[in-house]
Amino acid sequence: MSTVSKIAITLAAMSLWLGFSATTAEAGSLNVSPTKLEVFSPQQAAALTLRNMGERPITGQVRVFAWRQEDGEDILEPTEAVVVSPPMIDVHPGADYTIRVVRAASTPVAGEEAYRLVIDEVPDAVARRNGVIAVAIRYVIPLFFDSPEAEQARLAWSLSHVKGKTFLMARNDGDRRAQLRDVSFGGKPIARGLAGYVLGHSESSWELRGKTSADHSVKAVTENGPISGAAD
Structure with a gap:
């Protein structure tokens, strides 16, 4: 290691x-x-x-x-x-x-x-x-x-399947980080309270437990307020 x-x-x-x-x-x-x-x-x-x-x-x-x-x-x-x-x-x-x-x-x-x-x-x-x-x-x-020119966070959501496990992925295409809390997927909470950060031009992930439903909606709270989206 x-x-x-x-x-x-x-x-x-x-x-x-x-x-x-x-x-x-x-x-x-x-x-x-x-x-x-x-x-x-x-x-x-x-x-x-x-x-x-x-x-x-x-x-x-x-x-x-x-x-x-x-x-x-x-x-x-x-x-x-x-x-x-x-x-x-x-x-x-x-x-x-x-x-x-x-x-x-x-x-x-x-x-x-x-x-x-x-x-x-x-x-x-x-x-x-x-x-x-x-x-x-x-x-x-x-x-x-x-820097003064730093772009705000721009999040895109997707699902990833690795070794039989499913993960919710958050990709940040902006310069500044996104601090996330109270993340939910398909109406079900997957991270209560502070869920972590997605740094600029980076990805973060959370494992989804149980069967994934057809509802791929994502909700979370950032430093700038609530956000919503959908995972591809």
Whole structure:
């Protein structure tokens, strides 16, 4: 298995996925705000605030990965195009800590660039020595850099049959991503709440359980409101 694949699988299994409409996320004692970063050219930087709501200091590591989609799957790859400062943090109880995110690439943004910030809360070594179970929390924050000319998402739906399974495919022919929630097919829900993203010029998919009906209508909710269509 490639390093990139391992990264993608690990993040998918361990991530704390942040809500569609929320502006702040909290798990354990670490509070993260905002839960999504979007930067419009000519700006090249953004900030993320971490707050320790607990009674112990929190140590964390912050990394950034380039984000793309291939065959309907999310792929995260190490990148030097965007940097975070500082990459290691210590947040005292009741204190705020600001993380600065800067696009270091010298070339102009073309369309939309997608990244994910990965914040790992390091388990408390003292608690481990005292026999307390310490659970590492991982936050994954979507990060987008947009050019003024970036086209809005344009979704097209289709059905795909692979190894006896049927998938609903969403293809995005626009530059900007589409964030989807509450996706239904044929009047039946297939993804409640946050269903994921379809990045620009990419595809995402959802497996359809049971027999596929003749009704191929698709409904979902995006950042810009409800949408509807039909799968080919």
